[in-house]
Amino acid sequence: MTDHRDGVSTDGDAPSGPPDAIRLPRAPTGSGAPSTSSASGAGERTAARVAQRERRASTPGRRAGRMLRETAIVVVVALVLSLLIKTFVAQSFWIPSESMENTLVPGDRVVVSKFTPGPFALKRGDIIVFHDPDHWLQEPNAKRTGVSGAVTSVLQWIGLYPSGDNDLIKRVIGLPGDHVKCCNTRGQITVNGVGLSEPYIYPGGGTDQKTFSVTVPSGRVWVMGDNRGDSSDSRFHDDGTGRTGSVPESDIIGRTDMIVWPVNRMGWLSNYPSTFDKVPKP
Template sequence: MEQNVPGEPGQSHPDDGGATDGAHGAGAHGGHGAHAPEATALERFSSGVWSWGKEIITILAIALVLSFLIKTFLFRAFYIPSGSMENTLRIDDRIFVNLLVPEPFALKRGDVVVFKDTLGWLPPEQAKTGPFSWIGDVATFVGLAPDSSQQHLVKRVIGLPGDHVKCCDAAGKMTVNGAALTEPYLFPGASPSDTTFDVTVPAGHIWVMGDHRNNSEDSRAHQRDSGTGFVPISAVEGRAIVIAWPLNHVGILGNYPKVFANVPEPAGVTKGTSSGVVPTGK
């Protein structure tokens, strides 16, 4: 180019000298001067990416820790696989369970509770297969996915320790400590019970029933078949409080205090008695 030709008339020394010095400097110093801006930009880009990456990793780590702590001590998500609690809970519903019940907050009649199957009500769970089955287990463990384990059950608490639960009276209603219950949460058309029973709940246990009484293998069936109808309070994971999914069924799960408002407290907590559960329907 013209500015690189020595002695060119009209070529100003500052322009010529600047071009010549830049070229000479590049050769003399191994291109340090020419590549310095490029190296600085790369370093800045790398530093920015690393800083951004650290922030993302930190946020994710905090989110995982918080999710694990919430799932362990406050709330836990569960998946509903059956229709025993219809229409209160439907198949494939996702619910959140308050883990502060039954401790430090006490159970109440009418609570919808999730409890571990410590009595053998359910068949053994089959081992999960597949190369990526562990992903779901990890997500459940940290609280990012609802617990789909088949070794948990969800029912409504009808009787607390010491309660005398009986079905049915002359009007066809279930009674607790002699008080008749009008149960608005029952599945439409379902009777309070298709079996008769007369039990007293022992200390440290509860009597549970599904809202879809004609489609629920609950305390009635297991007390009749194996004498395991009384569920240990120690097996209760918590009280279900919210339906979180699907969106068209989102709602709060109440315990219907008016249903049990007239139920007197039991005279005393005993070891638990049962006069048997006699089929009258199925």
């Protein structure tokens, strides 16, 4: 029998109690419903696994391994950065001779910018480092041998040790197309007919050790040491054409910007613009 009172179905066995009573669903039981005790057990097992991993990671062997990996990464990154800087930005050199005194003295460490020549043009008066253009170094410095020599060579290649054993450093006096001559009646070098007042020349050294008159070829520069009496520079390697004594721009490593060592000589290097500002273009 079906009782349709109050819209509640009474098919079959009708529940006892008031007809309008609402029965709440029973909570599921059995294996399909997680119990509080099982959830607690799972949390304890997870915490135990985390603690075990932390104990393994904190063992001396694992700590040492992690430290070695991190150190290796730092060293590799530092070496790569040093190589990139040395190749494209700047490089350190040491001064082996007296040819640039008193501007530079033996043992000075200098920083050379790779941006000149390049993004920045060479100027008269710039101090440049360049590869030996044509056996200017009659007696190249002896190569370092043995383990220490190999280590030094690698460090120089990377840029962590100053180069300079068999490179040269001089001051640019003439640019391509300039007519450079020694000397006028005052004993001065002239560039395009203008006598140069050169305050950087070694005191008492003069500049008239050798007479010459050349026009600097295209793509080359005329260089001289500040210690004119002790500098085997463009003057002593030229055959009168300006070609054998000048330095190809392709051999220029860069412009010397500053002394970085020793500390008491640290400072920027000038190209003395006032010495060359009255020189006309060729």
